[in-house]
Amino acid sequence: MDETAALAEFRAETRAWLEANCPEEMRQPVRSDSDICWGGRRFVFSSPAQKLWLERMATRGWTVPEWPRAYGGGGLSKEEARVLAQEMRRIRARPPLSSFGIWMLGPALLRYGSEAQKAEHLPKIARGEIRWCQGYSEPGAGSDLASLRTSAVLEGDHFIVNGQKVWTSYADRADWIFCLVRTEPDAPKHLGISFLLFDMESPGVSTAPIRLISGSSPFCQTFFDNVRVPRANLVGERGRGWEIAKYLLTHEREMIGGMDSGAAEGRDGLAQVAKRALGLGEDGRLPDSMLRTDVIRQEIDSWAFALTMERVKDEAKAGQGVGALSSMLKYYGTELNKRRMELMMSLQGTEGLLWEGEDREGDLARAWLRSRANSIEGGTSEVQLNIIAKTMLRLPAA
Amino acid sequence: MDETAALAEFRAETRAWLEANCPEEMRQPVRSDSDICWGGRRFVFSSPAQKLWLERMATRGWTVPEWPRAYGGGGLSKEEARVLAQEMRRIRARPPLSSFGIWMLGPALLRYGSEAQKAEHLPKIARGEIRWCQGYSEPGAGSDLASLRTSAVLEGDHFIVNGQKVWTSYADRADWIFCLVRTEPDAPKHLGISFLLFDMESPGVSTAPIRLISGSSPFCQTFFDNVRVPRANLVGERGRGWEIAKYLLTHEREMIGGMDSGAAEGRDGLAQVAKRALGLGEDGRLPDSMLRTDVIRQEIDSWAFALTMERVKDEAKAGQGVGALSSMLKYYGTELNKRRMELMMSLQGTEGLLWEGEDREGDLARAWLRSRANSIEGGTSEVQLNIIAKTMLRLPAA
């Protein structure tokens, strides 16, 4: 398709600017967690280049290209944003900033926040000054998120928050939390929920990391003991937080679902891994015929899934989308990724079992274990199937 | 294990009698439907030998070896009956009589029937004089059998039966029917059902065969229009027929579940079929590696299932059974058999698609289509899984 002249000009300018401003070090693939810039009050940059790159991009508003300029964004159109993304990929530029503020809270604030809330929080997100975490799940409320019990009782100009959250990603490193609380204990369960923002340094907030089966601890339990939150930090209407929560969940779902792309470009395909692990027989085929069968089936499904992501995007662009397919992508993508990791483990045999030791031993086993959470976090596979049955297939409620 | 002297003597006598009395023609494998003796008023024997074999066996009560002699049975112990079965297998003797009366109604009458009912019906079943069919399912009541609506209203000494049954096997050839009817329309649904016997020649009974996707019509719809059934033909208590029905269903389930035995002796294994269809490669393996994988997995499961049937039987004998596993055998066996037939079709490629024509063309496709009913008839796979979840796993009701 031909690009409009304006867009072509934007592309040329962008390319030139990126060439001039993206530090060489920031053009390398992300190799470890410390290469990711999360921002926040307590963030320690892993290099001067990482800091410089964030500052330069934030100055242009390009950490959040499509947000309005008034809130620290780049004010770009969808097409311009796509061009920027393409040009960044071209030079393999790293994302200047990764943040739940950008992915989740920002879009919700843009839609549901008051003017004061937008002005207060969005620029700090855009500049990576405040790192956010998400207070949704509770010990008794997993898939059944709406049964949450953390309470927020209004006393004068403050909500007094008491309760406990689990699965708060990086709560121990976050500055602020966006949090679902129950403000109307007597309302029907979906209608008593509100959406609050507060500082993690508020008195009464404490966190404890959760150790996972993979050995790492990206999640915390978070406890609230009479935490005082200014009433002005309520987003949207009181008792209407469930709507905002659902809006956020849809974003999260699409993010998680997109993780499998076995046959997609840029990533080492399963077949390549199999070839390295097993070699090829004289007939040019992988020598273990049962494993080869499983690899083939996995590759077929991965490819079909990648094409489906492409088609869904193209249909959305063309205005032909059949509606929210995020549950489908989330369910299928995560199940696929789990199968892929199982196969990766099978291909490596006993070497895949190694846990600690020299070099990167244990990486594969950890990634395998990590993948098991994909079909649980952000709404379990079972919840996604329920949603599909109800919204896409219009099957009657149980 | 050593056989007791008495059992050894019984074996010797049985062997001698069978040798002397089983016609040579009755020692051939069953090749077509006409080789099966169903008995009944209108049955036409396919050969004098078939008739003779039935008469001789019936005279000894060996069409129903374990039934009491008083009702036309052989009065054998479990051990003697096993010896008889072994000796019949030894000379490949055909069953002298196949009948729903033997498999289903007989055991139920022995347990629930009145003395008069036993004396009236059991000897005729044993001698193959009366052929029975089963009136259970109705158009609106498939898996939910207990919601049946065929009514039986008592008027004086007769029930007046009105309604409709479906899936009545061979109703068009049967002499009598054992039938579930609703006698208490106001009772809770499981408590209003009664178990009636009546003659298919009664005025008001009519049948219409159902054509299946396989082209054959073993089943009928059966209609009852003011059929008068003597009150004495009620089996067990009025309103307690559901218990009898369940007892029968367990028998049926075990019969259907046992149909897969891919790796069992005596039947051509799937691997053999695959070898004939595909040949072997130079490495001694089937040349199509994906199909070979599927064949291997199917053979593993078939073998594991056959061993499970063996273990369940052995445990029952040893008094160690964990309870009714009939739902497990029914569910798994039928699903396995469906997969097996799919693979058989794949192995034959386009030849498997042939429908009518020379020789036995169409046999495979018909058998494949027939296999699809296995997981529906006698309680669907879904119903069996419900039963397992409830009775074996004690999971809470929905």
Next chain:
Amino acid sequence: MALVLTDDERMIRDSAEGFFAEHAPVAELRRLRDSRDPHGFDRALWARMAEMGFAGVAIPEAHGGAGLGMVAAGLIQEAIGRNLSLTPFLSTSILSATLLAKGGTAEQKAALLPRIAAAEIVVALAADEAPRHAPAHIGTRAHASGNGFRLTGTKPFVLDGHVADRLIVAARTSGADSEPAGITLFLVDPKAEGVRVERRSLVDSRNAARVTLEGVQVDGADVLGAVGEGFALLEAALDAGRACLAAEMLGVADRSFALTTEYLRTREQFGRPIGSFQALQHRAAHLFCELELAKSVTLKALRALDEGDSRSAIFASLAKAKVGEVARLATNEAVQMHGGIGMTDDADIGFYMKRARAAAETFGDSAFHGDRIACLMRY
């Protein structure tokens, strides 16, 4: 090009769906089957398909066709699958038309393509010899004779062979029985001496024929493409056929899924619609996802053929393999969820299961195409 239908393509889809639903629904399949129709399809329908531009959809306009390409052809075939319509579209308008358009001489094209577009003739491909698809496995021999060849061999499964006005026969002019090199394609008149055609009926009520060739004389003008180099041409046509079969299976699967979800919403058991049972809901929801994948691979395969993508063989195999499995799952689940009703000949759903199986076995099943993908990707 974006992986989405253009406005033109959506119009074709809608008009094809309307056409087959009106003129060739499942009831028509039933009628043709039960009357044991000697042709196994309705010639009037075939003629109407010419009027609609369907018969020549993939034939260049220069030869009387619509020149719309494979995406359009696939949409027609999808509508055929949705309605289980009986037509010689696949054999004639896809396989034979592709072979002629890509490999034919000017004379051959002029003689045959306009007549296909006009639905005046049926042309059938007589290639496969093994029950399990193996396109290079050609044992039929063509020996040089006079200014042409004499053909001898048996083709046990020629789609629409019993009604074909012309056959395209793959025979071996050199090489061993399963070598790609040495295969040559010939145009053969089924009425020629030495040709025997026996109709064979199939489980899905389509028809095929066993074609036996006993020293059938053809001359040099009957050679289609280059002598000994027919395999590449054959594969190109087969890939078009495979992509269209994927589209047909997609139609079969999608329609049987729609019939099933409708049944789930209305059929009651245990006092509630069976679609309210969560175990069935989850299976249906999973199937929904599989169908979405099937749609994507089908469109990609057709698009790749139109674009001359160097990976179009891979995409054709991807579509045939994936959609074959999805259609099998969809129709099996459909019959199971329909319960006893699904086993009766009165219900339409069984026809979908039969067709899904037959289409999956035609020109390579999922095992064949999975292996082909891996070989093309070198593993």
Next chain:
Amino acid sequence: MALVLTDDERMIRDSAEGFFAEHAPVAELRRLRDSRDPHGFDRALWARMAEMGFAGVAIPEAHGGAGLGMVAAGLIQEAIGRNLSLTPFLSTSILSATLLAKGGTAEQKAALLPRIAAAEIVVALAADEAPRHAPAHIGTRAHASGNGFRLTGTKPFVLDGHVADRLIVAARTSGADSEPAGITLFLVDPKAEGVRVERRSLVDSRNAARVTLEGVQVDGADVLGAVGEGFALLEAALDAGRACLAAEMLGVADRSFALTTEYLRTREQFGRPIGSFQALQHRAAHLFCELELAKSVTLKALRALDEGDSRSAIFASLAKAKVGEVARLATNEAVQMHGGIGMTDDADIGFYMKRARAAAETFGDSAFHGDRIACLMRY
């Protein structure tokens, strides 16, 4: 013999279950892991296993064992799986004891078997060299030297190698790297010159070692079995190990299933126990059936070994292949049904998933054994 446990075997099963539940439950695995115990198991437990007759369960009474055979051994290993107990039972009491009992000289048996039965020593098998099990793939070389051999090679994955008092090393005295012929087994002292042992930790908190042999001198008396004919002996021991691993995986799967159904009965979401959701009920019911199959193949494999059944290799592979898949399904479903809790290190269920995976990869996974069954059945 009937496919059912005898009264004696049921007593062994109950006593093994009681023993490991009391002395080596999951909490003990946690303790050993978190304290980074240098042995990776509790020597006191191992000594108690001798008192119970477990350490020598499969060793003939003449050599100080209980002489109870493989069904008994499998029941012990099943209890080990159920409790995830850490012991050198598999390496020492099954693999090494089988090799010594079947292939050892009178002197070797007298020297080692009673000490194994008494749990005084740990003996480890150093055979596999490839990450994916390939028992004939032995590259370690044994060159004649003096009145014995010099061994050179690397064994990257020797179970319990870090605590072994004696190693049984498979090395090649002749033949090519992946030929069955030419393999010889040797008894090697891990303290001998040229032996290097490096501990490697595993995902399931078991331990293995990389054993490197650099010109390690052994003499003729250290040869176990006949020179060059070690493969058959090795396979016999491996089949015993595979059947016992199937038993262990059965214990793992069965216990994780029990934990899961218990969780389904008690955990509430949406105002009701999650076990009341039909989709989960059906998955659990299916798993129940798979577990029944797993029980049957395991018992058959063990029984066949005790009876010297000519098909015992097939049954060992059948059990390893089938139970491996069932254990994978059972533990995956267990983690999924436990939801977020299942992903935490605090919950036991993750340990079962890790062990199921590790046991499945050891001595051949389902792909390996599926292929082996087919090859043994000649297809």
